Amino acid sequence: MERILATYRIAAPDSEIRARAEALAAEQSVEMPVSAIADRRVLDEIVASVVSIEPRNGAFDVTLGIAPATTGNEASQLLNMLFGNCSLQPEVELVDAAFPAGYEKGFPGPRFGIEGIRKMTGVPHRALTCSALKPQGAPAEHLAALARDFALGGLDVIKDDHGLANQAFSPFANRIPAVQRAIAAANRETGGNTVYAPTFSGGPAALREQARIAKAEGVRMALIAPMLVGVPAFIELQADLDLPILAHPAFGGASRIGPPLLLAKLFRLFGADATIFPNHGGRFSYSRETCLDIAKVAREPWNGARPILPVPAGGMTVERVPEMLAGYGNDTMLLIGGGLLAAGDKLLERCREFVRMVREPNA
Amino acid sequence: MERILATYRIAAPDSEIRARAEALAAEQSVEMPVSAIADRRVLDEIVASVVSIEPRNGAFDVTLGIAPATTGNEASQLLNMLFGNCSLQPEVELVDAAFPAGYEKGFPGPRFGIEGIRKMTGVPHRALTCSALKPQGAPAEHLAALARDFALGGLDVIKDDHGLANQAFSPFANRIPAVQRAIAAANRETGGNTVYAPTFSGGPAALREQARIAKAEGVRMALIAPMLVGVPAFIELQADLDLPILAHPAFGGASRIGPPLLLAKLFRLFGADATIFPNHGGRFSYSRETCLDIAKVAREPWNGARPILPVPAGGMTVERVPEMLAGYGNDTMLLIGGGLLAAGDKLLERCREFVRMVREPNA
Numbered sequence: 001m002e003r004i005l006a007t008y009r010i011a012a013p014d015s016e017i018r019a020r021a022e023a024l025a026a027e028q029s030v031e032m033p034v035s036a037i038a039d040r041r042v043l044d045e046i047v048a049s050v051v052s053i054e055p056r057n058g059a060f061d062v063t064l065g066i067a068p069a070t071t072g073n074e075a076s077q078l079l080n081m082l083f084g085n086c087s088l089q090p091e092v093e094l095v096d097a098a099f100p101a102g103y104e105k106g107f108p109g110p111r112f113g114i115e116g117i118r119k120m121t122g123v124p125h126r127a128l129t130c131s132a133l134k135p136q137g138a139p140a141e142h143l144a145a146l147a148r149d150f151a152l153g154g155l156d157v158i159k160d161d162h163g164l165a166n167q168a169f170s171p172f173a174n175r176i177p178a179v180q181r182a183i184a185a186a187n188r189e190t191g192g193n194t195v196y197a198p199t200f201s202g203g204p205a206a207l208r209e210q211a212r213i214a215k216a217e218g219v220r221m222a223l224i225a226p227m228l229v230g231v232p233a234f235i236e237l238q239a240d241l242d243l244p245i246l247a248h249p250a251f252g253g254a255s256r257i258g259p260p261l262l263l264a265k266l267f268r269l270f271g272a273d274a275t276i277f278p279n280h281g282g283r284f285s286y287s288r289e290t291c292l293d294i295a296k297v298a299r300e301p302w303n304g305a306r307p308i309l310p311v312p313a314g315g316m317t318v319e320r321v322p323e324m325l326a327g328y329g330n331d332t333m334l335l336i337g338g339g340l341l342a343a344g345d346k347l348l349e350r351c352r353e354f355v356r357m358v359r360e361p362n363a
Numbered sequence: 364m365e366r367i368l369a370t371y372r373i374a375a376p377d378s379e380i381r382a383r384a385e386a387l388a389a390e391q392s393v394e395m396p397v398s399a400i401a402d403r404r405v406l407d408e409i410v411a412s413v414v415s416i417e418p419r420n421g422a423f424d425v426t427l428g429i430a431p432a433t434t435g436n437e438a439s440q441l442l443n444m445l446f447g448n449c450s451l452q453p454e455v456e457l458v459d460a461a462f463p464a465g466y467e468k469g470f471p472g473p474r475f476g477i478e479g480i481r482k483m484t485g486v487p488h489r490a491l492t493c494s495a496l497k498p499q500g501a502p503a504e505h506l507a508a509l510a511r512d513f514a515l516g517g518l519d520v521i522k523d524d525h526g527l528a529n530q531a532f533s534p535f536a537n538r539i540p541a542v543q544r545a546i547a548a549a550n551r552e553t554g555g556n557t558v559y560a561p562t563f564s565g566g567p568a569a570l571r572e573q574a575r576i577a578k579a580e581g582v583r584m585a586l587i588a589p590m591l592v593g594v595p596a597f598i599e600l601q602a603d604l605d606l607p608i609l610a611h612p613a614f615g616g617a618s619r620i621g622p623p624l625l626l627a628k629l630f631r632l633f634g635a636d637a638t639i640f641p642n643h644g645g646r647f648s649y650s651r652e653t654c655l656d657i658a659k660v661a662r663e664p665w666n667g668a669r670p671i672l673p674v675p676a677g678g679m680t681v682e683r684v685p686e687m688l689a690g691y692g693n694d695t696m697l698l699i700g701g702g703l704l705a706a707g708d709k710l711l712e713r714c715r716e717f718v719r720m721v722r723e724p725n726a
Contacts, residue, residue: 137409230593
């Protein structure tokens with residue numbers, strides 16, 4: 001099989017970049033002096049190669065060819081080969097990785113993707129709407145009442161804040177039934193189809209127990225932060241859940257891994273069906289270009305891997321809906337959390353306004 | 364309970380730092396406009412507080428008081444509260460966290476620590492020695508032969524390279540018995556007591572299976588990269604294994620989390636018994652001060668949590684042993700990988716030289 005082409009941005013002087021690139025190739029494969037390797041097969045088939053070195057903005061883009069066999073078709077080992085040791089080297093940033101055709105078949109990939117989420121929410125064409133239950137610390141009844149308003153307001157998806165875990169003040173086992181039932185009741189009243197995506201968190205045993213509770217309650221979507229629960233546990237949980245997965249970027253530390261690579265390409269490879277990312281102009285500093293790139297990589301064709309739904313978020317407001325729709329198009333879910341919650345007593349109205357702007361963009 | 368004091372280095376202008384700090388306090392707790400929270404208890408007990416703001420090297424050190432209740436005494440949620448969303452904000456670095464007395468009781472912590480590792484290896488006072496089996500891609504017999512030399516040379520611990528996972532070219536199920544038996548045979552010949560620490564990697568199910576194999580083979584120590592397998596899976600595996608845990612820093616991306624915090628304090632809280640870190644002057648750029656700080660934090664008293672063994676590594680050589688011993692003292696394990704392997708045919712000699720320099724430092 002062809003190599004995985006991993007591109008790193010490296011700050012190094014001109015005179016040293018060739019040696020630096022060779023050192024990186026050793027670091028990210030055999031992690032020992034290549035001169036001490038006698039085995040021809042290891043030299044040919046295992047040691048990473050320096051494919052290209054190109055000057056870029058005062059630094060260099062170094063592309064390594066990493067042997068797919070070294071990743072063992074396993075997520076944590078893929079991350080290890082891409083950015084294990086060199087994540088500790090501050091002058092190195094992992095910018096992108098291109099996988100040979102067929103590599104993705106070694107991973108489950110998204111089980112639902114955009115198409116599955118559209119089917120489940122009953123929204124065939126327009127952009128989707130989403131908000132978040134907050135703040136943590138509020139009792140389950142408060143969150144359930146909030147979820148009721150969001151559902152009455154006609155949102156497509158209501159997710160837990162990613163800070164809602166399994167804390168004593170609203171344990172998963174109490175919160176999920178309360179919220180799920182409040183949304184189901186609102187759906188019955190309105191004939192709507194709002195879907196709840198609770199946060200799954202903790203260790204493998206906790207995740208299994210949460211999956212059990214969620215399925216018993218009829219939960220139809222899941223919010224998970226792959227970098228917090230750990231990518232291999234993230235993947236294993238999917239088989240248990242068999243629900244569309246909304247990936248949260250928390251602990252992504254993505255300023256040293258290219259955000260389109262981590263949040264769109266890798267999360268997609270690892271099975272996310274939708275990926276939340278900090279939109280430009282909000283509380284985070286991603287550029288518009290980076291954000292559009294995330295959306296592009298999430299949706300572009302990738303052999304058998306389903307396209308996934310980009311979910312721009314992070315300090316968004318209802319006023320920005322037209323601009324976001326213009327930028328991201330319809331295969332998008334708009335997530336507004338605090339921007340709705342700030343409406344206080346007017347929450348339901350603000351919610352309906354958000355929904356109307358997405359349903360009737362030209363009104 | 365008192366607050367967790369988390370310190371962040373933030374690049375922001377003087378005139379904006381107060382607002383930036385308040386925004387960070389909201390981000391790392393309720394993640395919504397604090398003004399939209401009516402619940403007095405949430406405001407008092409859940410929202411993080413700005414404890415101090417101090418100018419430091421042209422930036423600011425902002426200390427937040429994070430409510431322990433928000434972490435639910437669970438590792439992934441603790442990481443979420445410390446550095447979940449703000450890991451995506453490039454101007455923010457997590458420098459340190461001070462936990463209130465008793466907080467550590469909510470975690471297993473190191474089961475063995477320095478004392479347990481000393482007992483297992485039969486080394487009561489001097490520094491310990493360690494090397495690594497490389498390169499990946501080599502067949503199990505090659506790695507076993509290498510392990511035999513390392514054991515004959517008298518090393519205390521032989522670890523897998525962290526790149527040795529469960530790849531087709533030397534699967535865990537073949538490699539571990541071959542290496543463990545080679546070391547046991549060498550121990551019988553020399554009367555020595557060399558311990559093997561194989562790499563555990565992959566998802567929760569794979570980890571359980573690897574634990575089963577390792578225990579059946581009499582493996583006595585484990586090498587795990589918490590950031591690759593995911594911290595909650597790392598913790599859960601410990602109960603299965605009940606062996607001393609050597610933590611590997613791969614994928615730690617520690618340039619945005621203070622290395623002493625991540626590699627010493629947090630890994631210790633999460634149950635590592637020894638922590639590998641890139642020593643100064645090697646292939647990584649940690650300063651001597653940072654490295655000594657990691658060692659200090661690994662060993663300093665922390666109520667009930669056992670001290671753990673610092674393991675400086677990463678491009679070390681036998682020539683540096685005296686200097687490393689002078690810097691780190693005896694409660695240390697010296698890890699030399701490539702620096703031994705580069706000796707080629709003279710591996711066994713180089714190995715014995717390394718061992719002698721540690722056993723008889725004043726010879």
